[in-house]
Amino acid sequence: MDELLNNVGSTAVVVGGAFFEDLRIGQTFEGAPALTLTEGLIAVHASILGERLRLALDRELSARVSGGPLAPPALVWNVAIGQSTLVTQRVVANLFYRGFMFRRFPRVGDTLRTTTEVTALRQNRSRPGRAATGLAVLRMRTTDQNRQLVLDFWRCAMLPLRDSAAQTLQTAELPEIVANPTLDELRAPVLGWQLDQFRAENPGQHFSDLTPGTTWEVVGADVVSSAPELARLTLNIAMVHHDQSTSDAGRLVYGGHTIGLASAQAARALPNLVTIVAWHSCDHTAPVREGDTLRSTLELESKSPFAEGGGLVHLRSRVSADRDGGAQNVLDWRFVGVMA
Numbered sequence: 488m489d490e491l492l493n494n495v496g497s498t499a500v501v502v503g504g505a506f507f508e509d510l511r512i513g514q515t516f517e518g519a520p521a522l523t524l525t526e527g528l529i530a531v532h533a534s535i536l537g538e539r540l541r542l543a544l545d546r547e548l549s550a551r552v553s554g555g556p557l558a559p560p561a562l563v564w565n566v567a568i569g570q571s572t573l574v575t576q577r578v579v580a581n582l583f584y585r586g587f588m589f590r591r592f593p594r595v596g597d598t599l600r601t602t603t604e605v606t607a608l609r610q611n612r613s614r615p616g617r618a619a620t621g622l623a624v625l626r627m628r629t630t631d632q633n634r635q636l637v638l639d640f641w642r643c644a645m646l647p648l649r650d651s652a653a654q655t656l657q658t659a660e661l662p663e664i665v666a667n668p669t670l671d672e673l674r675a676p677v678l679g680w681q682l683d684q685f686r687a688e689n690p691g692q693h694f695s696d697l698t699p700g701t702t703w704e705v706v707g708a709d710v711v712s713s714a715p716e717l718a719r720l721t722l723n724i725a726m727v728h729h730d731q732s733t734s735d736a737g738r739l740v741y742g743g744h745t746i747g748l749a750s751a752q753a754a755r756a757l758p759n760l761v762t763i764v765a766w767h768s769c770d771h772t773a774p775v776r777e778g779d780t781l782r783s784t785l786e787l788e789s790k791s792p793f794a795e796g797g798g799l800v801h802l803r804s805r806v807s808a809d810r811d812g813g814a815q816n817v818l819d820w821r822f823v824g825v826m827a
Contacts (some may be wrong), residue, residue, distance in 0.1 A: 504576025
């Protein structure tokens with residue numbers, strides 16, 4: 488009897504995140520759990536993606552060069568994107584990222600929080616046989632426990648409509664996001680770093696040894712494994728990365744997984760890459776599935792020297808997945824690294 492009484496008037500609440508129609512420009516979401524960058528978190532992340540940046544692996548070197556133990560940049564951006572999936576649990580695909588730049592590099596033990604704002608919306612044109620979808624441009628701001636800004640960037644997510652026949656008022660073209668940071672802005676997160684220490688301790692090619700136009704083909708490919716584990720680790724709750732039933736083609740691999748493997752392969756081509764400070768652009772050109780084998784080519788597009796030595800290297804990574812009958816391009820990532 489008590490059980491029956493307790494159920495009288497109860498309401499079932501569906502937990503699943505917003506549909507496209509639920510979003511409004513200017514909405515802000517900040518309820519994702521904060522996450523502390525612990526040694527254990529770093530170790531598990533590295534076991535999935537194969538971290539190769541020296542400062543993320545060598546605490547003593549990191550202390551001499553940057554003043555303390557740095558968290559891997561790939562872990563930081565994966566946590567930031569994962570926290571933003573509070574808004575995009577129903578995401579169908581992520582199209583691109585824009586304006587990504589570190590404002591400061593977190594250290595081991597820092598705690599990250601991310602606020603996500605809806606900045607633009609556009610319903611896609613309906614197509615026969617396809618579910619109705621819309622595009623949401625989201626601005627993500629990640630801060631540490633002292634409210635210092637770590638990241639501030641945009642991504643574009645495709646979300647389904649609850650009602651496939653609905654026609655929303657969101658029909659305007661998405662604004663073009665153009666981010667052209669200055670040399671001083673790109674340099675700011677590494678200002679004061681002792682790059683001469685890095686150069687002295689690590690043999691091989693450094694900034695002055697590199698020639699724009701050089702291309703590296705990373706022959707050893709990487710299989711995509713532990714995809715849902717990486718998503719869980721970084722607080723990514725997008726259903727398409729966890730729930731097989733959300734897609735007839737199976738689970739999608741989280742985009743940060745592909746980018747992280749591309750980062751590790753880039754560090755194999757350039758073992759003395761100090762860190763990654765920004766992305767010019769990042770486009771997912773085709774889906775990636777668990778079990779895919781990814782390989783990349785890396786191109787040095789240009790260099791920007793620092794007066795005291797070292798500088799910025801502007802790199803482009805093109806990643807392909809082995810498919811029946813050949814390779815399919817899955818990622819086109821243009822990013823900015825620091826070399827000593």
